[in-house]
Amino acid sequence: MGSRLRALAVSVVAILLFIGPASAQDWPARPLTLVVAFPSGGSDDILGRIVAARLSELLGQPVIVENVSGGGGSTGTARVATAAPDGYQLMLGTSATHALSQVLRRNPPYDSTADFIPVALIAEQPFILIARKDLPVEGLREFITYAQAPGIRMQYGSAGEGSATHLVCALLNTAGRIEAKHMPYDGGPASLRDLVAGRIDYFCPVVTIAIPQIENKGVKPIAILAKKRPPILADLATASEQGLADFDANTWFAVFLPKGTPARIVGILHAALMATMDTPGVQARLSQIGAHVVTPERRTPDYLRAFLQSEIDKWAAAIKSANVKVD
Numbered sequence: 001m002g003s004r005l006r007a008l009a010v011s012v013v014a015i016l017l018f019i020g021p022a023s024a025q026d027w028p029a030r031p032l033t034l035v036v037a038f039p040s041g042g043s044d045d046i047l048g049r050i051v052a053a054r055l056s057e058l059l060g061q062p063v064i065v066e067n068v069s070g071g072g073g074s075t076g077t078a079r080v081a082t083a084a085p086d087g088y089q090l091m092l093g094t095s096a097t098h099a100l101s102q103v104l105r106r107n108p109p110y111d112s113t114a115d116f117i118p119v120a121l122i123a124e125q126p127f128i129l130i131a132r133k134d135l136p137v138e139g140l141r142e143f144i145t146y147a148q149a150p151g152i153r154m155q156y157g158s159a160g161e162g163s164a165t166h167l168v169c170a171l172l173n174t175a176g177r178i179e180a181k182h183m184p185y186d187g188g189p190a191s192l193r194d195l196v197a198g199r200i201d202y203f204c205p206v207v208t209i210a211i212p213q214i215e216n217k218g219v220k221p222i223a224i225l226a227k228k229r230p231p232i233l234a235d236l237a238t239a240s241e242q243g244l245a246d247f248d249a250n251t252w253f254a255v256f257l258p259k260g261t262p263a264r265i266v267g268i269l270h271a272a273l274m275a276t277m278d279t280p281g282v283q284a285r286l287s288q289i290g291a292h293v294v295t296p297e298r299r300t301p302d303y304l305r306a307f308l309q310s311e312i313d314k315w316a317a318a319i320k321s322a323n324v325k326v327d
Contacts, residue, residue: 027265031062033089034255037076037097038159039069039187043208043289047123047253048092050285051276058272069187072162073097074109081110085260087269091116093256096164099311103319104162113312116256117266118304120273125291126226127168127249129239130210130219131202132195140223140242143202144176154180154201157191165191167315168225168249169204170324175244195219206251207233207290225249230290252311253291254304266301274299 034055036048045067052063068076077097083089091097098112110116129140137143147154156173158166161184173180180201185191188205195203196218203219207230213219214233224230224238227248239247255273257266276282277293286293297303 027087027268028059028061030088031064032059032087034063034065034092035076035080035089036065036067036092037069037073037094038067039189040067041189041209042159042187043125043206043251043291044092044094044253046208046289047125047286047291050282051092051122051273054276054279054282055272058275059268070160071109072101072104072160072166074101074105074162077101077112078109080256080258081115083258085258085262087257087261087265089258090119090269091256093254094164095251095311095315096159096162098254098256098308099315100162100164100167100319102312103316104167104324113305113308115259117259117261118301118308119255119257119266119270120277120299120301121252121254121294121304121307122273122277122299123253123286123291123293124250125206125208125253125289126224126228126230127164127204127251128207128210128224128233128236129169129172129202129204129222130195130214131222132198132200133218133220134198135201135220137220137222139237140176140239140244143222144178147176147178147180154178155183156180157183157185157195157200157203159188159191159205160184160186163188164206164251165204167319167324169202171249171318172204172225172239172244172247174323175239175247192219204249211290230292231287232290252294254308270299270301 080091
């Protein structure tokens with residue numbers, strides 16, 4: 001173990017001792033479940049497994065990733081919202097599960113601010129516009145011109161009604177004055193498969209699931225949809241650089257526990273997550289999939305609580321502007 005990792009381990013132990021020796025001894029006493037509300041193979045799943053592997057080492061218990069998909073992320077999230085508050089079931093929350101869900105549906109199955117305890121915001125990742133490989137365009141300006149041409153009726157895929165990929169594409173359509181048909185799938189990987197097969201025209205996922213197909217030339221990259229290019233796709237211009245001024249679409253990842261979870265468990269888990277995200281190997285692996293770890297001051301429970309409310313407010317305004325509705 002290198003000096004930096006030893007320092008991380010020591011810091012976790014110190015925080016656990018500060019919380020109290022009894023706390024460190026009685027939790028966790030058995031394996032934990034990290035619920036990912038989307039199918040395996042998607043960006044949430046990949047990031048969750050990277051984090052879970054290191055978290056398992058630091059907590060001394062397996063952290064098992066369980067994919068509970070459906071309802072644009074609401075099925076798995078609702079399950080954690082009503083889980084026992086004993087710290088053994090935690091949630092990898094995202095902008096889709098905890099912000100979009102609250103403003104897209106008239107009666108969401110959970111209240112993301114009241115039914116969960118925020119533990120830590122951990123990472124962010126940009127969205128990307130990709131098209132079928134034989135679409136006769138190069139770059140965003142040609143894409144918009146082609147989509148607006150008489151007689152052209154484009155189809156775009158998403159991870160499901162109300163998912164982040166649905167909303168981001170809808171916002172892009174509004175900004176580019178594009179009329180297109182929405183084709184919802186059960187998760188991003190299914191949508192990507194049909195894009196590669198040429199059954200749909202475009203898709204707006206996070207960069208994680210797009211990178212392998214971009215490298216294999218199975219899809220055509222059109223634009224990064226966030227304001228900054230990720231290092232792994234440094235040669236691909238952003239939408240803002242290509243004419244859609246100020247267009248910015250990132251997703252975020254955070255860990256939540258069910259309401260009522262004891263503060264001592266929240267503290268232990270938060271300490272372990274801080275050390276997890278400071279681990280060089282974790283940061284390197286996340287960088288390889290186009291994600292970046294947020295700064296330490298943004299990883300506190302208080303920050304996540306305030307950030308979540310600001311995200312709900314932000315997306316509510318964006319959804320109203322794009323006239324996106326999900327019953």
